[in-house]
Amino acid sequence: MNAILSVVYLVATITFIVGLKMLGHPATAKKGNYVAASGMGLAILGTLLLHDLEVPTMIYILIGLAILVGGAIGALMAIKVKMTKMPELVSLFNGFGGASAALIGLVAFSRQLGDATQATTVISGIVIGALTFSGSIIAWGKLDGTFKSVINIPKRNLINNILLTSIVVFAGFMVISGQQEPMYIYLLLGASLLYGVLFVLPIGGADMPVVISLLNSLTGIAAAITGLLYDNMVMLVGGILVGSAGIILTVAMCRAMNRTLLAVIFGAFGGGETVEGEDRAVGNITKTNAGDAAILMNYATNVIIVPGYGLAVAQAQHVIHELEELLTQRGVQVKYAIHPVAGRMPGHMNVLLAESNVDYDLLVEMEDINPQFPQTDVVLVVGANDVVNPAAHNDPASPIYGMPILDVENAKHIIVNKRSMNPGYAGIENELFYNAKTAMLFGDAKAALTELVAELKNL
Amino acid sequence: MNAILSVVYLVATITFIVGLKMLGHPATAKKGNYVAASGMGLAILGTLLLHDLEVPTMIYILIGLAILVGGAIGALMAIKVKMTKMPELVSLFNGFGGASAALIGLVAFSRQLGDATQATTVISGIVIGALTFSGSIIAWGKLDGTFKSVINIPKRNLINNILLTSIVVFAGFMVISGQQEPMYIYLLLGASLLYGVLFVLPIGGADMPVVISLLNSLTGIAAAITGLLYDNMVMLVGGILVGSAGIILTVAMCRAMNRTLLAVIFGAFGGGETVEGEDRAVGNITKTNAGDAAILMNYATNVIIVPGYGLAVAQAQHVIHELEELLTQRGVQVKYAIHPVAGRMPGHMNVLLAESNVDYDLLVEMEDINPQFPQTDVVLVVGANDVVNPAAHNDPASPIYGMPILDVENAKHIIVNKRSMNPGYAGIENELFYNAKTAMLFGDAKAALTELVAELKNL
Amino acid sequence: MNQWIDLIINNLDLIYILILAIFVGVEVIKHIPTILHTPLMSGANALSGVVVVGALLVMLNADPDDYLALCLGFIAVVLGIVNVVGGFAVTGRMLQMFKKKD
Amino acid sequence: MNQWIDLIINNLDLIYILILAIFVGVEVIKHIPTILHTPLMSGANALSGVVVVGALLVMLNADPDDYLALCLGFIAVVLGIVNVVGGFAVTGRMLQMFKKKD
Amino acid sequence: MKIGILKETKKGEKRVSISPKIAAQLIAKGFELIAEEGAGSDSSYKNSDYREVGVQTEERGVVFKEADILIKINPFDKDDLKLVNEGQILISQLFHKSDPELIREIAATKASAFSMDAIPRISRAQEMDVLSSQSNLAGYKAVIYGAYLMKKILPLMMTAAGTIKPARVLIYGIGVAGLQAIATAKRLGAIVRATDIRPETKEQAESLGAKFISVNGENNEQNSVYAKAASEDYARKQREAVNKSLFKSDLVITTAFVPGRKAPTLITTEQVEQMKNGAVIIDLAATEGGNCELSKLNKIVRHKGVKIVGTTIAPESVSYNASELFAKNVFNFIMHLTEGNQFKWDLEEEITDETLIVHKGEIRKT
């Protein structure tokens, strides 16, 4: 192989590592994306220009065409897609990567296979590539709404596992027996495609991101296998990197959703269990965590904190002040919106916040702050409930109807911290929590805010 | 090579990585040491038992003898050494490792060298091993007190750099010319040993840990080179691991001492600059940082906080309370020692700590807390000065002579947070800061404690 | 059995690379904030498009008259490039939100 | 020049291993608390004693009458083992302080 | 419609029902205002302050004659009622449950009367709730008053001349006044304990840093906003639970009410005798008979070294703020009752229904 190309691949590999690393921190993520992308460009250009092969111009033209077409499609889709549709696009792209790997495997198979090692790589490349492809396409379709319903195949776990076992056994047989019959490989291909479909189809939409991440990790492995096949280091190392990082990411996502990866892989995914029945009554709630809330607030221009009785119960006044100071240091404009009846006695919030030395100038009365919500990036509601309940405007039957409230729903993002979905003093449901803009940060206010402050410091 | 041995080496390599990782966290460090040690045992045993060579019994006996002797010496030295003498012991051991690498290189050189690659490895192994050896021995001697004075060789930087360049050029010449004359290699060996000595000799005792770390990193590189020579993966990867980790560690240590690695390597080390003249007047002060202070407190059984006027100036009452709560959660027993004249008005500390809701029961009066200091693991003095100044006991000339003080010097460790070495209200020096048990945590109390809390949370 | 031993011995370097790369992948990703999960997934997805290098090799190595290889290779390149270009572009868009407004 | 290119091509795997190992080393050590500097240094020092494997190989490979090799190898093994055993033992002692007393 | 602001006639009362600031707001809403001369003088408002914002100031008789709506803080008394005309609307606190005789007399005048103290304790009525706004101030001032009378200071101080132990403060009744008293005593650095018959007040007291004293066999039926009268059994258990704290307390503030009934007796003479020499009791329930057996309204009783202060003067003593808040409550109340300056008389509506005691001479509530 060409020595310069080797160096180019080496450099590309390093950019992958560094790029991935940078992608893991909010402050460097954008740059990381560029770094990784430029490494990829380098690898592709190097492959094209630095080989020692004799290649007919026709093939160059074909390659050029393929790159043009592919590049145009990719770029267009990426630019056109709506913000909310991005995850499914990622899934689609991932499927393409898998398909590419499977196709390469097929071509390799069509040539004579060498030793068992090579057979293993080629066949596993095809299997993994194919199931990644079909699985990703299904995931894309489900998220996109093309395949709507959660299809409940009876005994799907059993069927899936049997299918998977058959594929593995059959592939093993092919390797050991040295079978090169095209029929067989197409059979295997078909089975793999089918497995991908069956694997993803029964899974609920909410779990899709985990599935996509898992499939993504598999594509990485497929790429690594292809690298093995061509003795190509950039594919090998790059693929493994994606594979291992992808698994870790999948686990992290599972953890963020309070599931285990085992449960995910072995079919505990699924229809019935994903959504807690109760919440459904009014709508879906979105949960968030301290890390996300911290990032949202860190990158906001202005934040309004709405304290309520829960802040007093949790005795979180000192932490909220710390949070406010920290955000202010970061250049975020922070105010407190004080509802006249927040808490359990007149001036409850004032006593509380005075104790932690919050500047009086930051406390804004309801009438003054209400017009400011539409221009507010993030509202953080801490242990308040009735005082931000839109039922006061909307629901004449509600006991608080007619009471002026803090119109937090006009803000761009709303983070609500409380311990549970329990109602407040007035004992009524709060629609705000089901608002699409609202993310619930569950937990005792003191603990949750302490975590939030810690996350913020790590940014 | 034997496949099982390869696997053994692979496992050993992994234990090295994992062990090193675990060594980096206080909670897992002990286990990490075991993990790494057992990996090392595995590698040694594997090497001895799983080779395919025909080895005469005599050699086995010799090897056994060497291991017994070496093991006994190593174990004895490690067990016997006093806590305070450990760093020099590490340096000594490190020198041995370097010597071992150099000897291996010499043996290899004595056989015929193959291609340039092999020559490069052998010769660089000898050079690096030798200078690590002599450098480490000097470092050990300096720390141990065997070589006492800072020897100031005139123009030492110039001499050192000329010597280094000569070594490199000469080694390069040997590789390229394919010289195999033993004389030459002994010359090189001698020059390397000399360089090690000259490199370390002029450096002040305070900088020794950085030097040791750097030499340690070099030993790792020597080991890796040896691995290359024998095509032995465990040596190669293990050595590189130590080499790269060692460099990072060296940089980290430099940073902790407010120096740059460049300054260190290129001779900015050194005699005159290391100690600030002023401090010398009364003695040496030891600086610490939030990370260390956090660990010290986290692993303490009991901590006493001594607040003073600085706490009020910094308005750090809320943070100190957070610190106290955090430590209490971790099972550390925390109390505040309130000196009757701490601050600038009677009850100043009480007002302050009441504001942050510190439990009254945790505030202990001077007479009650003074007998408790000898049983106290850590005292954290925050912005207090006169009220902990032993001059009140010892120095009849002092304006505070006869004033009762908090006898914090009886505690096992003392951490003092203040912004500088400036005196307090009474305008006098405080011996406490120069006490061997005292570590100074410089910085505004609020900032320093906030960092301390953050570090504590990361533990 | 022997086959496996051979496999190990012949590919020892690769195995080391594999294991080290896994370590790097894991170390590099650990402790990322949840909000970066999706962009990171997207970025990793773009990286997995490195398989396009393989597709290019297929085409470069193909005989001009090996239509199967050329055809499949062409599709593979197209798909791979879509993955790479689209992947990085989408990731870039997702990361827009981390621009500090001021 | 050619020599170097050969070097690279022949040792490509090793170079990858090298670079990946450096990454692992760096990632693994980053962000350690200062108080662990010394124990870590000590632990790394013990690990660098892995050179003893080389010393053992010297002896194992030595002809029984190659006294130079045997002699130097013997010393190398002794020194290496001192480094390993002493290194781990000292590290262990340094780490005693992280035992949670209760 | 014309709103008449009357000067309070009750002894010691320093507040006024409408402050100049709120008067201006009412005028902006289209009402005419007329005030009795000197109505605001004890709250630091001069007649000129009223005239500046457009309020007519007149003699008492003129106000009664010209106004359509008459506003006071304290109940209209016999002298007032002589001047009231048919069809006029009276707004004040009436405490109609404790004084049916007065209600009958109002009905006799064929006027309509709203009672501000009858506003239901629901979230949306809170802006008109004078009991809340005034008890809040009372809770604050009770602590200040107590701290003023004490020979000790409240906070802990460790000084060169020895340590001063923090004062122990005990609060009976954790309603609005009790909570504010907790907050204020806590701010001053005292050790605060509190007790109440309603169990849900535990969390509220703790949210302000007080320790709650639970009474064994807590009255579990007590879960409404208002307390019910306690059984004798409960009272005994309460004494047992609280005594330890009571005998160590330096300042005791009692705020326990049971609406429409005499205030419960929570501290007996016998208990007072076991209290610390120099302790102070501020009894905010004195108007309703007091929570302490010994307390006398508007008197400081000294009993065996303990000062017992029977008072309601607390809001009056912060007359400036108290008048502002009362006025704002009244403003909100009037806004709630009227539309385009005319009363809606929406008798179905909860707040109107609960507060309209006499409607055009007819008694609606007893």
Next chain:
Amino acid sequence: MKIGILKETKKGEKRVSISPKIAAQLIAKGFELIAEEGAGSDSSYKNSDYREVGVQTEERGVVFKEADILIKINPFDKDDLKLVNEGQILISQLFHKSDPELIREIAATKASAFSMDAIPRISRAQEMDVLSSQSNLAGYKAVIYGAYLMKKILPLMMTAAGTIKPARVLIYGIGVAGLQAIATAKRLGAIVRATDIRPETKEQAESLGAKFISVNGENNEQNSVYAKAASEDYARKQREAVNKSLFKSDLVITTAFVPGRKAPTLITTEQVEQMKNGAVIIDLAATEGGNCELSKLNKIVRHKGVKIVGTTIAPESVSYNASELFAKNVFNFIMHLTEGNQFKWDLEEEITDETLIVHKGEIRKT
């Protein structure tokens, strides 16, 4: 030696120089004690409390006759001195610089006299420093007293009935009393501003959460513990700098002293007239002529809506704590002066030197 505790004779004084607790400590050290009957009654100590710890209680004359050391808080007056015998040791505050006549009279009795108010302001003397221990309580009580007199509350409250703005408190003089006043007002939620002639007090005021008002051309020579008298130029600049805050203040507390001189006049009548209606001034410097032109000792002067309270009663009004602290100071002082119950008369030693005004009939300090 026998220590005599005298009852204070000054009007309004409620403290006693030695509390039973400290008396017990002195007895433990080997002193004998004798107290005038009723000495502690205003600080809630009964005669029996003294007797219980071993103090003899006797009539006034007996105490003067039997005691070797006589202790009071306020200066010995003419009546006292008639009963003093040669060789007795008098300990009290003497304010010798302001009253040389009294010192001459003491000298005439051939007794020795220590003045507690002359204890030097050095760290090790702080435990005997009665000015510190008493001003500290004064600072606290001044705020409580002010809050009690005000018609407003101190904290900010945002309530359903509107927002109550926090009171603005202004402190003149950031010595011990001023600092404690800042702390207390701050605790109660007020917005606190403070000013002093000594620039180093800025950091101290800020360490308690107050904003410091700097006076242009700050007196830079002022860097000792005690303030020097200000120039007229400074006084004018100070008025200019402070006026804006002063005219917005609801409560003003003045604590400025210049030792051995009349207290500086910081608030003129003209300034008072521009203050808010309802504002309160507590002038703790009233004994030395007051920091406010209008203040009269122990009187509440009302001037155009402003109440000016000239007082020193603050420590007396917390007599219980004040007596404890004073007693502890005296205890530490006696411990410092004696060894094995005998006076050391170590005239070289700074504290002894500064406080021993009259030594066996000879005047040492003027």
